[in-house]
Amino acid sequence: MTHTTTLDTVARPSVQAPAPEQRSRARWLRRVPGWVVVTLLMIAVVYPLFWLLTGSFKTQNEFLNNPTWALPEDWTNLDNYIEAFTTGNLGTYIKNSVLATLPALFFTIVFGVAAGFALEVMVWKGRGTVLLLFLAGIMVPGQMILLPLFTIYFQTGLTGSLWPLIITYTAIGLPLTVFMMATFFRGVPREIFEAATLDGASIYRQFWSIGFPMVKNAIFTVALVQFFFIWNDLLIALTFTNRDDLRTIQVGLLNFTGQFGQVQYGPTFAAVCVNVFGTLVIYLFLNQRVMKGMTAGAVKG
Template sequence: MSSTTSSTATSIRRREAAGRTLRRIPGWLLVAVLLIVVVYPLFWLLMGSFKTQAEFLTSPTWAFPESWTNFDNYIEAFTTGNLGTYIRNSILATIPALFFTIVFGVAAGFALEVMVWKGRGTILLLFLAGIMVPGQMILLPLFTIYFQTGLTGSLWPLIITYTAIGLPLTVFMMATYFRGVPREIFEAATLDGAGILRSFWSIGFPLVKNAIFTVALVQFFFIWNDLLIALTFTNRDDLRTIQVGLLNFTGQFGQIQYGPTFAAICVNVFGTLVIYLFLNQRVMKGLTAGSVKG
């Protein structure tokens, strides 16, 4: 009797395990499909950056390159295609715009959420209204203003425009994060003699640093991947950012030289992908930074 009961229990456990495995199969298939959809285009792009022109014209699109050590396409992208200049311009436009956006946005979020003054609710609504303004509507008036003030022919139109467009979302998000910081912390700092600036730099800023990091990363990808604004305000080849430069690659090489175009796209895509993967954990911490406990 004991042996029969044990055998029955083992059979039941096996059937349950088999049932759980069968229920997991659709999930595994979905993950596999998503993995193929996401990874294969990146792998296909990487393969194309190592192919010669003859391989593009005679081999199937899914064929592997004959050599994985052929870096001629990358060399041509940086020399003939001026990819280094485009990357430099993107960095010179992104870093100042990101700095101004974060400093002004964090300060405004602190002032609108922590400080108590008349009309702060109205000001916050005005910032929120800025999120709803399409960027395409302001490009032509901005171009006219930059031309009249003599700012065209430099990267300042990009820096100013990126800062202005990024501020509404930054202010809203930072105000939300500051809302999660207990007011008792700032009240205790005030009783200890700390002024507004001291409370901001020594208390408020460190408490939301993970949130600042997350907002900065979001704004970085927006600025770095922008095409429309950069295409509107860069009127010379030596001012083009990497996205406009990649568009120029298509115009310069057309349907003939695919290798350098693929190599330039790889530098841009995989460079930003490495940054995101490296900083992914900090982003996750920043997303939960609003739940600060006193």
């Protein structure tokens, strides 16, 4: 029996571990599909931006006679940008967008954060019903309320100003803001507010000195989401702006046409570049705060 066991042991082949070179090669091969996917996604995102940027330096003749993938003949040609701001009134459109976006964003954030605090931190009868009413506002399509709102603004004499845009943007942005801020406040420990109450802090002091600073990163996240919605809006701005000097940048981009309705591609590309890359810089600048805000909104079970 001992002899047979010894023979089996000797006859059994030994298993050798793979060499370090083989392991590294296997890891590299496993990563190749991921690199290919990331590369394709980068091309899909970067190439349109590059094509937009190159188009802003082309002349009208280059757009009509050269291939679409051709590079501009003169990279220092800034005539399209100059024409976009002078003839195209791009500066006026940007100013109107800023004047409509900033007040609407301010009212949306202040009212939304206050409502989220009241619905999640404060204890009062009927808060669940009120939260459901806010959630119902998310499901109402904005297209359904444009005609009634236009009638109301006309009867109250608000047409001919930017107030219809500010009021509409605030009303449409509040339901989502309230829901998101209530979710963020849900992750704040209640012991903090209870300790503040024992120390004699009023509810207003708890909101401004404790609640508001603790969800600061979340506020940046919500504000950025609402900013892009308001800034990129076309339908509402096109409905309520009845004069050229009131048009926002999205509506103004529709007017880059020449004689007989011919599109001026160079100034149009330049104006779109100013709009796209301007908002892209804002997003990249606030990206870290957005990531922190999304992490802060994760509620542990």
